[in-house]
Amino acid sequence: MNMHSYFSMFIQTLVFTVLATTTFSALTPNYYDYTCPNALTTIESVVKAAVQKEHRMGASLLRLHFHDCFVNGCDGSILLDSTPSMDSEKNANPNIQSVRGFEVVDEIKQAVDEACGKPVVSCADILAVAARDSIVALGGPSWNVRLGRRDSKTASRGDADTDIPAPFFSISQLIKNFNNHGLNEKDLVALSGAHTIGFSRCVQFRDRIFNDTNINPYFANKLKHICPRQGGDSNLAPLDVTPAQFDTSYFSDLIKRKGVLHSDQELLNGGYTSALVRKYRRDTKTFYKDFVKSMIKMGNMKPLTGSQGEIRYNCRKAN
Numbered sequence: 001m002n003m004h005s006y007f008s009m010f011i012q013t014l015v016f017t018v019l020a021t022t023t024f025s026a027l028t029p030n031y032y033d034y035t036c037p038n039a040l041t042t043i044e045s046v047v048k049a050a051v052q053k054e055h056r057m058g059a060s061l062l063r064l065h066f067h068d069c070f071v072n073g074c075d076g077s078i079l080l081d082s083t084p085s086m087d088s089e090k091n092a093n094p095n096i097q098s099v100r101g102f103e104v105v106d107e108i109k110q111a112v113d114e115a116c117g118k119p120v121v122s123c124a125d126i127l128a129v130a131a132r133d134s135i136v137a138l139g140g141p142s143w144n145v146r147l148g149r150r151d152s153k154t155a156s157r158g159d160a161d162t163d164i165p166a167p168f169f170s171i172s173q174l175i176k177n178f179n180n181h182g183l184n185e186k187d188l189v190a191l192s193g194a195h196t197i198g199f200s201r202c203v204q205f206r207d208r209i210f211n212d213t214n215i216n217p218y219f220a221n222k223l224k225h226i227c228p229r230q231g232g233d234s235n236l237a238p239l240d241v242t243p244a245q246f247d248t249s250y251f252s253d254l255i256k257r258k259g260v261l262h263s264d265q266e267l268l269n270g271g272y273t274s275a276l277v278r279k280y281r282r283d284t285k286t287f288y289k290d291f292v293k294s295m296i297k298m299g300n301m302k303p304l305t306g307s308q309g310e311i312r313y314n315c316r317k318a319n
């Protein structure tokens with residue numbers, strides 16, 4: 001080898017090291033390859049069956065990962081039940097009578113622990129993989145999920161109340177909330193595209209259909225049958241016209257002023273965010289590409305790694 005190739009090798013190594021320590025987190029897609037080679041196929045088969053049985057479950061599992069990551073990082077904290085000394089995040093405003101899918105997570109955990117012969121896969125990683133598998137089961141994009149998150153020993157209801165964005169937020173509040181999590185306007189629009197699947201309760205969109213002006217009046221009237229001025233708080237409306245298909249209908253609905261949540265329609269009140277909504281409506285490939293990138297970014301938020309936290313035996317309680 002000559003001087004020049006030694007030098008370029010040195011540079012390559014340097015660049016790789018810098019990237020490995022900054023751009024990439026400690027998480028890696030191959031994390032369970034040796035300790036539990038069947039982990040991912042096991043999770044996939046439970047998720048597939050659950051989503052086949054009830055399409056909405058795919059949406060509910062995706063939302064669990066989001067609500068986990070936005071509260072002190074992706075550490076499985078949302079799965080912990082209350083104890084005498086700790087109030088569960090399940091009781092926080094954005095979650096109570098709203099988040100679901102915990103039985104499926106329990107089922108996955110049991111199956112994966114059995115497949116591994118011991119508990120090596122964290123509940124936080126289960127949520128990240130189940131989110132991806134749900135999206136795939138509903139016709140969306142796939143990607144390699146970075147793994148190696150460990151589970152928290154505690155949860156914070158208070159942090160869940162402050163850190164998860166609310167459906168009555170304005171565009172500037174949404175942007176600020178995402179910025180606080182290290183996410184930008186593109187992440188906001190791409191990840192809001194998750195509302196291409198699933199449902200919302202009436203209580204979350206009643207003010208929008210009765211009081212907002214940036215709403216299609218026929219659409220508002222239709223929703224008022226599901227969601228009257230009084231009563232019916234837990235009646236459900238699909239978040240877009242195709243709630244069991246991971247497509248771009250969410251964005252075409254927004255253009256028609258048929259966003260279900262106030263926060264959805266707010267995306268068209270921003271400069272750059274409006275442009276992205278228009279782009280994603282026409283361009284499935286770009287939406288998928290940006291969505292996957294933002295999902296990986298969200299999944300990398302403050303994971304517990306190394307000897308931090310633990311691998312729970314039961315996702316509902318600390319060991």
Ligand code: HEM
Nearest residue numbers: 059060063066098165166167191194198199200201204263
């Ligand atoms: C941008 C700020 C966001 C706000 C204000 C918001 C708010 C909401 C609300 C109010 C609901 C209905 C909950 C209920 O009926 O009780 C909902 C449902 C849902 N959200 Fe979001 N969300 C946001 C972002 C996200 C993100 C980033 C994801 C995932 C990447 C996501 C995934 C979902 C899914 C899949 C559902 C349907 C769940 C089901 O049917 O069980 N949301 N969201």
Ligand SMILES: *[C@@H]1O[C@H](CO)[C@@H](O)[C@H](O)[C@H]1NC(C)=O
Nearest residue numbers: 206207208209210211212229
């Ligand atoms: C609409 O706005 C009025 C006036 O601010 C408020 O009293 C009411 O609770 C809001 N929501 C609905 C569903 O009317």
